[in-house]
Amino acid sequence: MGKQLKQEDNSLTKLEFRGISRRAFLKFCAATAVMLGLDSSYGWMFAEAAQEAMKKKPVIWIQGQGCTGCSASLLSSFNPGPAEILLDMVSMRFNTTIAGNTGHISAQVLAETLKEEGYLLAIEGSIPLEDPRYCIVEGMDFKDLVLKAAKNAEAVVAVGTCATYGGIPRAGLTGAVGVTEVVKDKPVVNVPGCPMNPAWLMGTLLYYLTFKELPALDKAGRPAAYFGNHNIHDTCPRVSFYERGEFLTDWNDPATANWCLLLAGCKGPVTYADCNRNFWNDGVSSCIRSGAPCAGCVQPQFYADFAPLYAPLFVPQPKGTEQPVTTPGPAPVQPVPPEKSGLDLKSVILGAAIAAAPVVANKAANTLKKNKSEKGEVKHG
Numbered sequence: 001m002g003k004q005l006k007q008e009d010n011s012l013t014k015l016e017f018r019g020i021s022r023r024a025f026l027k028f029c030a031a032t033a034v035m036l037g038l039d040s041s042y043g044w045m046f047a048e049a050a051q052e053a054m055k056k057k058p059v060i061w062i063q064g065q066g067c068t069g070c071s072a073s074l075l076s077s078f079n080p081g082p083a084e085i086l087l088d089m090v091s092m093r094f095n096t097t098i099a100g101n102t103g104h105i106s107a108q109v110l111a112e113t114l115k116e117e118g119y120l121l122a123i124e125g126s127i128p129l130e131d132p133r134y135c136i137v138e139g140m141d142f143k144d145l146v147l148k149a150a151k152n153a154e155a156v157v158a159v160g161t162c163a164t165y166g167g168i169p170r171a172g173l174t175g176a177v178g179v180t181e182v183v184k185d186k187p188v189v190n191v192p193g194c195p196m197n198p199a200w201l202m203g204t205l206l207y208y209l210t211f212k213e214l215p216a217l218d219k220a221g222r223p224a225a226y227f228g229n230h231n232i233h234d235t236c237p238r239v240s241f242y243e244r245g246e247f248l249t250d251w252n253d254p255a256t257a258n259w260c261l262l263l264a265g266c267k268g269p270v271t272y273a274d275c276n277r278n279f280w281n282d283g284v285s286s287c288i289r290s291g292a293p294c295a296g297c298v299q300p301q302f303y304a305d306f307a308p309l310y311a312p313l314f315v316p317q318p319k320g321t322e323q324p325v326t327t328p329g330p331a332p333v334q335p336v337p338p339e340k341s342g343l344d345l346k347s348v349i350l351g352a353a354i355a356a357a358p359v360v361a362n363k364a365a366n367t368l369k370k371n372k373s374e375k376g377e378v379k380h381g
Helices: 002-008 011-018 022-035 040-054 069-075 082-089 103-114 142-151 161-165 198-211 239-243 345-350 357-368
Strands: 058-063 091-095 119-124 153-159 188-191
Touching: 058 103, 058 142, 069 198, 091 103, 103 142, 119 142, 119 161, 142 153, 153 161, 153 198, 161 188, 188 198
Parallel strands: 058 091, 058 119, 119 153, 153 188
Antiparallel strands: none
């Protein structure tokens, strides 16, 4: 079995640059088997399992201008949890938030992985263009690091609103922009949010790992299944109060606690995400259900063009004659067209994956409507 392991894959050699020899690794696997009450011969099975894990899609996660909130959101996920995400689904090669190593060892891991091809690149945080000194990562201007990391990547995932459209840093002095304004020669999918919902990211990753392609995107470059097809206002649990003209104006009045939050600054009418259907914290709640107005954090306009956050978008007029006040954001990303073929086996298979189910449902819906898929037909954010 040992000979077969060495012949089938060269994965164990990848441990050597981290200072772990093959012999030491195999001894560790054997010792682990013994500690679990198994015969030491099971060590080879442990080694093969580790080898198989090293074949999984490598992921490089780099961070620029941001608060690390999206990493924290991912690590706080329940279904799947962090262990399943990091050990069963992908091979997280570099992420400074969870890395066990630091300094030159961490930098070496990043450098070695960047030499490979076919990894997924996740970028958290915005990219400052005004002056490179605003964000230096691993001794490099963050813009240069992004371009270097994207060179051999299969695809790029912009994680969180800072990475997608500039987010809060865009309101500052650093000239912060999103990934699509820097990376032009790779497929990029935007998964915005401040922070993003872990289900959005994991569903997108599962879709890509299964189909080897990005899901259908809306005009803002987001997975349409999670964003462009869902208007916050239309799905709001308080929409009936809006229709009756009952708006919360006093946070201390319990009689109006459940009324529409439009006058309290809710950006729901111009925000597109499935927050009211795909709840946060393992299906517990969402911003509006917890009593807070939608900040529009998944939109390109967030934060600068939506500030102040507690100011109303518009003052309602009788008979619904009001017009939402919208402001221009970054140039929209062209949507990725859905497949033209009929429903196939892979759609049915992934339909069983809970985290990715909304994405697959969107793919199926687009397929069934292929004869009506003229540009602009689907309502986007």
